[in-house]
Amino acid sequence: MSKEIKVAIFVIVTLVVFILGMNFLKGKGFFDNNTHYYAIFDQIGGLYSSDPVVVNGFQVGKIGELHLIEKGTNKGKILAELVIRDDIEVPKGSKAILFSADLLGEMNVKLLFDDKSTQNHVDGDTISTNIQGTILEELGGEITPLTDKLNLTLENVNKLFDFEKENNETLNYTLKSINELLDTYNNVGLTLNKRLDVQMAALDATLKNLESLTATLKNNEGNIDEILTNFNSLSSSLNELKLQETLNSVNSTVASLNDAVDKFSDPSNTVGALLNERSIYDNLEKSTESLNVLLNDVRVNPKRYININVFGGGKKKNEIPPLKASDLE
Numbered sequence: 001m002s003k004e005i006k007v008a009i010f011v012i013v014t015l016v017v018f019i020l021g022m023n024f025l026k027g028k029g030f031f032d033n034n035t036h037y038y039a040i041f042d043q044i045g046g047l048y049s050s051d052p053v054v055v056n057g058f059q060v061g062k063i064g065e066l067h068l069i070e071k072g073t074n075k076g077k078i079l080a081e082l083v084i085r086d087d088i089e090v091p092k093g094s095k096a097i098l099f100s101a102d103l104l105g106e107m108n109v110k111l112l113f114d115d116k117s118t119q120n121h122v123d124g125d126t127i128s129t130n131i132q133g134t135i136l137e138e139l140g141g142e143i144t145p146l147t148d149k150l151n152l153t154l155e156n157v158n159k160l161f162d163f164e165k166e167n168n169e170t171l172n173y174t175l176k177s178i179n180e181l182l183d184t185y186n187n188v189g190l191t192l193n194k195r196l197d198v199q200m201a202a203l204d205a206t207l208k209n210l211e212s213l214t215a216t217l218k219n220n221e222g223n224i225d226e227i228l229t230n231f232n233s234l235s236s237s238l239n240e241l242k243l244q245e246t247l248n249s250v251n252s253t254v255a256s257l258n259d260a261v262d263k264f265s266d267p268s269n270t271v272g273a274l275l276n277e278r279s280i281y282d283n284l285e286k287s288t289e290s291l292n293v294l295l296n297d298v299r300v301n302p303k304r305y306i307n308i309n310v311f312g313g314g315k316k317k318n319e320i321p322p323l324k325a326s327d328l329e
Helices: 003-025 135-166 168-219 221-240 243-265 270-276 278-300
Strands: 035-041 052-055 058-068 078-084 095-100 107-112 126-131
Parallel strands (some): 035 126, 052 107
Antiparallel strands (some): 058 078, 095 107
């Protein structure tokens, strides 16, 4: 084989390898068995050929060729080729979302499937797109409110220092008052501590007495049990007493007494007449007085009523006149 043929073969192999390599980098293979979809983006800053296409973080393909659309309604937009594995089915209604992969600005594409769709895209279909803000943009959106709050806080701090400069005497007076208030709190705290010490001593004594009482109760546990047993026995005895019959008997006795009192109050009987008729009481009183006078006269002048003659009759001397009715009045 001549040298010229060898050089020609080398050049041809080199060109084939170069073309295959370029196609591979563009997302094409010599035996291409992938499905090709297309997506149109307003801008693709940071997106390059061969960047991965992912679903839920899992790579299912890569970016193929990127073209600038020069005509039509999408003029100025970017047409991106999505090279997806044949075994991955993309439902209709799915979206190709351009998102930031890192802080350096590298962009990737992720497919957001429509789970409700029952039909799938076919080779050559154009998929709807959306652009997600970069990480720095999202952080900037969150940092901006914090920056505004920080600026407002700094302004308030500046106003506070301005107020301090303008009202230094007032601030000093306020600080002095605060110090005096703190001193007062300290004194109150010391007083409370002293009182608490006294109360703690009393509490300790109380606890000791309580322990002593507990020990005494424990030592006399047998006696307490015996007392409780006796009390239970007494309760049982009281329960066994015929208290209702006793109360019925007492009620009967009281009723009899009430009946007797009613009879004493009735003027139709002797006792009632004596208790209720004043004239009978007055006559009885007069009769009693006359009886007393008569008995006294019998005692003083027995000869007036009893005549004893030992020797059989002599003349009565110094005869006492009989008692008249007026003497008894």
